[in-house]
Amino acid sequence: MGIKERKEKHKEDLRQRILDAAKELFLKDGYDATSIRKIAEKIEFSPTTIYLYYKDKADIMYALHQEGFKLLSGQFLVLQHVHEPFERLKAMGRVYMNFALNNPDFYELMFIMKEPIEFVKAHCQGEEWEEGEQAFSSLTMTVEHCKAAGYFTKFDTTTFALNIWSLMHGLCGLKLQGHLDHMASTKVELFEGGDLMEVTFAGFVKMLEGLK
Known part of the structure; x- marks a missing residue:
């Protein structure tokens, strides 16, 4: 696997981790109580990283949908x-x-x-x-x-x-x-x-x- 392929795989893996964490929090705590910061804390990344993939939590919810x-x-x-x-x-x-x-x-x-x-x-x-x-x-x-x-x-x-x-x-x-x-x-x-x-x-x- 080349450097480009590894970077793409890393992006997809991180995107999936964001979705999985958000799904768990949405269902456990509710949509309103879930924030980008909470999602970021769950996957141990900064909120800024999540904003590279999704513009807000509504965008994340729709991606799960x-x-x-x-x-x-x-x-x-x-x-x-x-x-x-x-x-x-x-x-x-x-x-x-x-x-x-x-x-x-x-x-x-x-x-x-x-x-x-x-x-x-x-x-x-x-x-x-x-x-x-x-x-x-x-x-x-x-x-x-x-x-x-x-x-x-x-x-x-x-x-x-x-x-x-x-x-x-x-x-x-x-x-x-x-x-x-x-x-x-x-x-x-x-x-x-x-x-x-x-x-x-x-x-x-x-x-x-x-x-x-």
């Missing part, structure tokens, strides 16, 4: 090879659930905390919100393909896709915040022999199947 969407979009991309559209839709739901459960930190930054979307509204006006558009367009395209196969024909594509996302987000949010597990523990007689998240998802899929 983008990183999470890249992970999710990459997992959705694999599903393009599932040709039967309804099977692809079910697979998308499962991928979304698994992403939330396996990456709860990113999920909170992407879909629960308000600061990233406030950054989008403030800085992406008149421009396409690329990472969000790509994720949602994957869903709307799949819903459109399902309609061509005879599913959901009485519904508007975008509205129906938004309803699907809303339900999946609600399910994942309830799970991550502990509400779903609490429900399972207090209603044991209703959910014996199955994971409540899986039972709920299966019920949602069955409902969608009935809309053909």
Whole structure:
């Protein structure tokens, strides 16, 4: 590895350390309580060093937001090879659930905390919100393909896709915040022999199947 390559690797490694430290602090202490100085202290660098990479903490938050969407979009991309559209839709739901459960930190930054979307509204006006558009367009395209196969024909594509996302987000949010597990523990007689998240998802899929 040459000098130029080593310098580039050092920059990327430091950029990742900044993002990792910021993510931990944002989720632990909250966005408002996290400062550039605190992030710098965590990685044992000066605040000036961080400003070489990011102009402020909102810029860091948005970079984390983008990183999470890249992970999710990459997992959705694999599903393009599932040709039967309804099977692809079910697979998308499962991928979304698994992403939330396996990456709860990113999920909170992407879909629960308000600061990233406030950054989008403030800085992406008149421009396409690329990472969000790509994720949602994957869903709307799949819903459109399902309609061509005879599913959901009485519904508007975008509205129906938004309803699907809303339900999946609600399910994942309830799970991550502990509400779903609490429900399972207090209603044991209703959910014996199955994971409540899986039972709920299966019920949602069955409902969608009935809309053909």
